[in-house]
Amino acid sequence: MDRAWIDGRPAAEADALAAAAELLERSRQPFVGGLRTDVSGIRAALGLARRIGAIVDHGESDAIYPLLTALRDGGAFLGAPAEMKRRADRVLVLGDEVAKVAPDLLAMLTETEPDLGVRTRGDAREFRSLCRAPLDSAGRGRAEHVDCAPEDIVDVVGLVRAKLSGRRAGEGAVGGDAVAGLAEFLKGAGFAAVVFAPAELGALGTEQVFGLVSDLNETTRASTLPVSASTNAMGAALQGAWTSGFPLRVGFGRGAAEHDAALFSARRQLSGDGEADLALIVDALAEPGAGGPPCALPQIAVTSEPGAVEGARVTFAVGAAGCDHDAVFYDARFGSFVGRPADAKSELPTAAAILDALADRLGGRVADAA
Amino acid sequence: MTGMTFLKTQEPEERLDLSALVPARLKGLSSAEIARIAIGTSRRGVVVGDVFAVSGDDPSVLRFAGGSPRFDRIGEAMAGGEITVEGDAGARLGRMLKAGRITVTGSAGMHAGSAMEGGVLRIGGDAGDFLGGPLAGETMGLKGGTIVVGGRAGERAGDRMRRGVICVAGEAGDGLGSRMIAGTIVVGRRAAGTPGRMMKRGTLILCGGAERFAPTFVDNGPADILILKVMASAFAQGEVGEVPFDGAPMRRLGGDTAVLGLGEIFLPL
Numbered sequence: 001m002d003r004a005w006i007d008g009r010p011a012a013e014a015d016a017l018a019a020a021a022e023l024l025e026r027s028r029q030p031f032v033g034g035l036r037t038d039v040s041g042i043r044a045a046l047g048l049a050r051r052i053g054a055i056v057d058h059g060e061s062d063a064i065y066p067l068l069t070a071l072r073d074g075g076a077f078l079g080a081p082a083e084m085k086r087r088a089d090r091v092l093v094l095g096d097e098v099a100k101v102a103p104d105l106l107a108m109l110t111e112t113e114p115d116l117g118v119r120t121r122g123d124a125r126e127f128r129s130l131c132r133a134p135l136d137s138a139g140r141g142r143a144e145h146v147d148c149a150p151e152d153i154v155d156v157v158g159l160v161r162a163k164l165s166g167r168r169a170g171e172g173a174v175g176g177d178a179v180a181g182l183a184e185f186l187k188g189a190g191f192a193a194v195v196f197a198p199a200e201l202g203a204l205g206t207e208q209v210f211g212l213v214s215d216l217n218e219t220t221r222a223s224t225l226p227v228s229a230s231t232n233a234m235g236a237a238l239q240g241a242w243t244s245g246f247p248l249r250v251g252f253g254r255g256a257a258e259h260d261a262a263l264f265s266a267r268r269q270l271s272g273d274g275e276a277d278l279a280l281i282v283d284a285l286a287e288p289g290a291g292g293p294p295c296a297l298p299q300i301a302v303t304s305e306p307g308a309v310e311g312a313r314v315t316f317a318v319g320a321a322g323c324d325h326d327a328v329f330y331d332a333r334f335g336s337f338v339g340r341p342a343d344a345k346s347e348l349p350t351a352a353a354i355l356d357a358l359a360d361r362l363g364g365r366v367a368d369a370a
Numbered sequence: 371m372t373g374m375t376f377l378k379t380q381e382p383e384e385r386l387d388l389s390a391l392v393p394a395r396l397k398g399l400s401s402a403e404i405a406r407i408a409i410g411t412s413r414r415g416v417v418v419g420d421v422f423a424v425s426g427d428d429p430s431v432l433r434f435a436g437g438s439p440r441f442d443r444i445g446e447a448m449a450g451g452e453i454t455v456e457g458d459a460g461a462r463l464g465r466m467l468k469a470g471r472i473t474v475t476g477s478a479g480m481h482a483g484s485a486m487e488g489g490v491l492r493i494g495g496d497a498g499d500f501l502g503g504p505l506a507g508e509t510m511g512l513k514g515g516t517i518v519v520g521g522r523a524g525e526r527a528g529d530r531m532r533r534g535v536i537c538v539a540g541e542a543g544d545g546l547g548s549r550m551i552a553g554t555i556v557v558g559r560r561a562a563g564t565p566g567r568m569m570k571r572g573t574l575i576l577c578g579g580a581e582r583f584a585p586t587f588v589d590n591g592p593a594d595i596l597i598l599k600v601m602a603s604a605f606a607q608g609e610v611g612e613v614p615f616d617g618a619p620m621r622r623l624g625g626d627t628a629v630l631g632l633g634e635i636f637l638p639l
Contacts, residue, residue, distance in 0.1 A: 028383060044389050053413035082457070157562075158586040166626035170585035177418030178402045203565050204548055207629065211568070253412040261506055262480055262499070263385070263461060275384050275412070275440075 005306070005315040013316070015102065017354075018313040020300045021361040030054040030255070031269045031276035034292060034302075035236045037351045038327035042236050044355035045282055046243050051359050055251040055276055056240070059268035059292025060230035060285075063202060064237055065261060066196035066246050067226050070206035078212045079223030080335045083104055085112050087221075088193035089120040090185060090275070093129040093151055094209065097197035102227035105333075109137040119168040119190030128185050130156060130174075130271055131247045136232060146178045154205035160186070161212050185211075189309065199228065227332070229290045235330025235337065272296035284351040286323035302351050319348035378436030379423050379456075384412045385460065386421065389443035393451035393470075396429035411442075412433045437476055442500065445472045448489070461498070464491040467515060477521065481505065486534065488515040499543065502536055512536065512553060525563075528555045537610045547574050548615050550633060556605070556621035558614040569633035571624050575601075576637055577614040583635070584602040587625030592639055594619035601615035 004016035011019070019062040024030050031051040035042055035058040049056045070076065071336035079088075091109055093099075099106060110127070114120040118255055127133050127143040130153060136147035148156055152173035162169040163183040172179060186192050198206040209224060216222040228234055237247035244257035246251050253259070263270070269276040270293050279297040283289070284304045300314040321327035324346035331338040378392065379535035386409045397406060404424055410416025417422065426433075430451040434441065437457025445453045447466040477495035483502040489527040497519045502512035503526055511530040524541035529545070531553040536558070544563030547555055548571040561579035566574055567584060575598075597616025606612050620636040 028414065069506065071531060132606035154567075155584050155586070158568075158584055158626065161629070162586050162627040162631070167586075168588050169627045169629050170588065208568065211629065251411065253410075258411070259506070260461070276533075 003317045005312075005318045007313060008311075008315075013349075016314050016316060017361060020280075020316075021358055022361060023298070023300060023313060024052050024280070024358065027052075027278035029275045029277055031266075031274075031279045031297065032056045032282075032284045033266045033279060034281035035059075035248075036232055036289050036331055037282050038321035039235070039239060039281060040241050040328070041284060041321060041351035041355065043243070044352040044359070045280075046240065048280075048355050048359040050244075050255075050257075052254045052362055053251075053253045055256075055264050055269055055274075057249050057264060057269070058230075058233040058236045059267060059281070060233040060290050061237065061248055062293075063199050063228050063230040063290060064233045066201070066203040066206050067228065068237060069203035069261070070198065071208055072133055072247075072293065073203075074207050074210060076210040076226075076333075077101070077217060077223040079225055081108065081225060081333050082192075082223060084117040084225055085109060085114075085224065087114055087120055087125055088125065088189075088223075089114050089117075090126045090128070090192045092182070092186065092191035092192065092194045093131065093135065093149060094157070094194065096131045096133055097200040097229075097276065098131075098195050099133065101179050101197050101229050102195075102332075105227060106135065109193070109195075110135070110137050110141065113140065114191070117191055117256040124165040126185070132184065132321050133177065134369055144181075146174055146182065150200060153206050154201055156182070157205075157208045158214050161208070161215055163213075164215055171323070186216055186222065187220065189216075189220060189222065192216060192220070193225055194222065195225045195227065198226050199227065204289045209288035231330055231332045232285065232289070234332065238330060266275055267293040270295045270297060282351050282355070284318050284321055286320035301352050304348075316354045317348060318351045318354055319346045321351070324348055372426045373424040373428050373433055373452075374433055375433045375513075376418070376422040376424055377448030378421065378438065382421055382438055383498055384414070384416065385440045385442050386416065386438075387411055387443050388447035391418070391432065392445060392448045392453075393430045393432065394449060395547055396432075399520075399609060406559045409458055437474070438580060439477075440501075441481070442512065444474075445470075448472070448559060458495070460492075463493075464489070467491060473485070473527055479525065482516070482523070483536075485511060485513060485519045486515045486517070487513045490515065492515045492520075493518070494520045496529070496539070496540070497523045499524035500529055501527055502517070502526035502531055502534070503527070504625055505617070518567070518610060523557075523560075527554070528572075529556070535605075535610055538547075539614075541578070547572065547633075550574075554601070556610070556613050556615070566626055566633055566635055568629050570630040571632045573633070574615075574635045576635060578633075583623060584626060585627070586628040587623040587635060588627065590622040592619045593600060593622035593636070598636065 002010040108333045143348040240248040246259035280300040299313040302308040306317040322340035405419030434455040442460035449468045455474040459478040459480040463478045463482040467486045467489040480498040523542035524537045526545040539558040541559040542561040546565040550569035563579040623635040
């Protein structure tokens with residue numbers, strides 16, 4: 001079975017490593033992206049990037065940046081799903097993306113009842129949804145739906161904030177009674193959980209939701225459960241933060257990590273409008289991704305699906321993390337990193353092994369050149 | 371003594387960090403020392419001499435003859451003096467400017483005038499997103515000084531602005547004055563999206579109106595108030611120059627009541 005290709009033709013792994021190392025060495029500004037891999041793969045990718053002065057981003061970071069931006073600008077009450085399941089007596093679902101992105105989370109909340117907290121335990125959980133499609137089921141609990149277009153949700157959240165604090169406001173898209181109803185629903189909760197997809201509401205909208213929950217905590221308890229289409233990108237951002245100080249979108253051109261959420265984004269760099277002239281893309285997960293931005297640059301592919309890669313200068317077949325080899329991933333349910341044993345051990349190398357081998361080949365020469 | 375000129379000799383292939391080319395840092399350096407200043411942002415180690423031919427001997431007056439959207443961080447934290455860019459500027463133009471004057475004849479990238487504290491920043495063409503705004507995680511955008519833009523401004527101009535004046539002759543992108551804390555923004559043409567989202571205080575004078583307003587802005591009706599005339603006259607006599615309002619009555623909105631709600635937006639009647 002072939003495991004490496006140069007310009008589409010099968011090659012020995014050592015030759016492919018030499019060819020890829022030469023491309024990276026000659027590159028004026030390499031980009032290391034994709035990053036659909038496990039913790040050890042991302043560690044290796046960041047290590048290689050630091051060594052060769054690359055720009056780094058995850059292919060799906062657009063899905064998490066609205067959350068990251070709001071979080072670091074204003075902070076947030078963030079709940080762990082497992083705790084919300086036991087404490088939240090009232091759940092507000094904002095937007096239609098939640099049901100698409102996190103159906104398991106909704107099912108977990110609708111199929112259980114709170115059993116912690118003097119004010120919350122024992123009662124059936126109540127739900128409100130502010131979006132287009134009502135919830136499929138609320139289990140034993142009661143659900144009410146407020147029909148709202150996606151572009152009006154942030155305004156309505158603002159109206160609820162104004163209502164809760166007694167400030168004047170206009171009518172808005174859903175009417176004053178619906179706003180008053182939402183405000184009462186949240187204010188009367190023992191512990192409210194607000195579930196939403198930051199990518200649907202944008203960074204400012206996300207900050208509005210965090211602001212609402214912060215306001216609620218003046219008088220009662222409330223927290224948020226932001227959901228994302230890419231938990232893998234969230235894990236990579238956390239790992240980027242503990243490795244380089246920044247949640248990806250970093251450049252190592254001058255050695256130390258530098259961060260710019262716009263200039264160093266994968267979308268900009270891979271479009272060819274950025275500074276990068278070569279892309280190393282890691283795509284080594286068994287489950288399909290949300291799809292990263294299109295790549296207009298010459299590419300080195302480190303992938304568990306070599307058949308799906310077209311036009312790469314060098315391609316390495318690697319195992320899918322958590323499927324062909326044991327792996328550790330970020331898991332949003334726990335808000336932490338969790339091990340996943342392989343389904344069956346494979347002969348294929350890990351993405352980390354290929355990336356480390358490239359870094360070893362480049363280390364001395366790149367250091368000499370700098 | 372003549373001002374110092376940085377003549378662009380080639381278009382840069384990478385982004386350049388020009389924050390070292392400010393009067394205080396150049397003072398006392400020989401032309402050979404200036405040519406060796408590192409400005410590259412890749413592992414190639416680009417220096418001033420690779421991109422510019424430098425002439426003149428007075429570092430308090432700097433001129434970039436030829437600009438580029440990759441000329442980043444021009445005039446960063448400058449505390450006095452004058453910089454002129456004949457052409458475009460990249461990201462973070464005049465960031466944290468304390469005093470002095472920066473003039474760009476072309477357009478500027480993102481975060482122009484970011485967290486500026488004083489001085490005057492003039493952009494002849496368009497400004498990118500987050501004009502005067504903070505970088506990620508910073509709590510304040512523009513803290514003082516004056517920014518004048520001849521063209522249009524990108525998204526989120528005046529984000530988290532605390533003090534000072536921004537005047538945009540053209541249109542403003544989505545999210546103008548978002549999270550504003552205080553200060554004044556004047557826009558000549560239409561503002562896109564919902565300006566003033568989550569503004570606590572501050573004043574937006576939108577002479578070309580706006581796409582729409584969040585319902586957490588309350589219409590106070592026509593306002594025939596002296597301060598508009600005083601402001602128009604003070605702007606005309608100061609650094610901002612002529613503004614597209616003259617003290618005639620304007621419609622006043624108060625908001626954003628999702629937060630403190632002490633901001634105000636003025637519109638033509």
